[in-house]
Amino acid sequence: MIKHLFFDLDNTLWDHRKNAKLTLTDLFKREAIEETYGVKFEEFYQEYYTVNENLWAKIREGSIDKAYLRTHRFLDTFRAFEIEDAKLAASFENQFLDEILYYNELVPGAFDLLEYLTAKGYEMHILSNGFEEVTARKCELSGIKSYFKTITSADEIEIRKPDPKIFQWAFDKSQATPESSIYIGDDWIADIEGALGFGMRAIYFDVFEDRYTAPGVEVVRSLEEIHSLL
């Protein structure tokens, strides 16, 4: 009997990719990067995207910390265009984190899904690997906070999904049990392997059609498809 639903936040409910791109479009223009360095936004954004994904993978493995990521994601992006400017990179990082919260696009179907699941009586929770200083504000500013009984950022104890300790931390807060819970997320390692390792079932939101599968995992390509599973 499933009673609790644990959601990942970024790119599962809160459209981080879209909001990041909108924020960077503003910043790039304001800082006149194309005019000054002759770099096109799309090239810059593609580079940033790859650098950021790789750094987050290293955070999950535990080989770097959050401070390293925050120093390096724009520094390394600019370096790819032979722009060596730590001050510019730091200024991008600070403005980016502040301003991304001006954008609050949700993944298509997020509100409908949360309404549907609330009406069905599930207790819902957020367990995010995102920074503590922004997780709750993202939920609040995008208007989804009231759907959740608990909101947990892995940053609170500096242990990230897929480590079972962060699942235990979130479960202690929510008084849920793995057997009565399902995890829903878009990252195969952090979310799905994390949930399975903690003894939970999982729903994998396979946005990019990566086609990973495992026993105990349902796969969806859109949030709408979750209506028929719960």
Ligand SMILES: [Mg+2]
């Ligand atoms: Mg995610």
